[in-house]
Amino acid sequence: MMAGECIIEVEGLYTRYGNHVVHENINLGVHRGEVLALVGGSGSGKTALMRQMLGLEKPAQGKVRVFGLPLYGDRKKLQDMRNRCGVLFQKGALFSALSVYDNVALPMRELRALDEGMIRKLVMLKLKMVDIDIKHATKMPAELSGGMIKRIALARAMALDPELLFLDEPTAGLDPELSEAFVKLIQTMRQELTLTIVMATHDLDTLVALSDRIAVLAEQRIVALGTLPEVLKTNHSFVRNFFCGERGKRSLENHSNI
């Protein structure tokens, strides 16, 4: 695949749950190596769109291609595609019945291609990458702070060295300091690895710090798509309220490169 090529292509996508229309004719390309942020009000369908990009849900209409291959066909191909993706979703970030070690090892074990010795080495490497001391490896999720859970969930999402990473509200529930540390961690990972990231977030600081482009979902459509300065020029009420309220102005001022 060439640089700049779309790693995800969404074409004419419609989502309906019964009579409830969530998306109407969504068209979107995610470029290799970029961080694309999805923003929109609660219920605007950010998570649903990410689930469809992963083939976890089938749209009512439309096509999704990931790594150049259409989803919703061959199950084996879908699994191969998922093995190239990491996912950090809001709910169920970690399995509560599994230790830190087993949570991170799970995707490796599911591959059925690595022996336990190799898995051990890789788990330690992933924990180190997210700055978690191995002394925590035997702990259960209930014993961990919110910030640690996010980091370990990120280690699990990165378990198979994905090319494509999905982050659903990665900094939700973290205080500003932890949130900033988590953003820095993702920035470092991006510098060291070739990663494409699709991220849904309500948090303006996270959005401004991480995203290369932003897609704004409102009224079932994408009402703005582009870099932050481009999106800011859009005269849509959601964009105005989201970015130009007091909090929005503060976040933008903190990032003087905008």
Ligand SMILES: Nc1ncnc2c1ncn2[C@@H]1O[C@H](COP(=O)(O)OP(=O)(O)OP(=O)(O)O)[C@@H](O)[C@H]1O
């Ligand atoms: N499996 C489902 N069955 C029925 N309705 C659903 C289902 N999944 C999502 N929805 C509805 O679709 C809409 C979009 O949901 P989604 O979770 O994608 O929104 P979101 O933009 O991620 O919201 P939030 O910011 O609150 O997480 C919501 O109204 C939700 O209730």
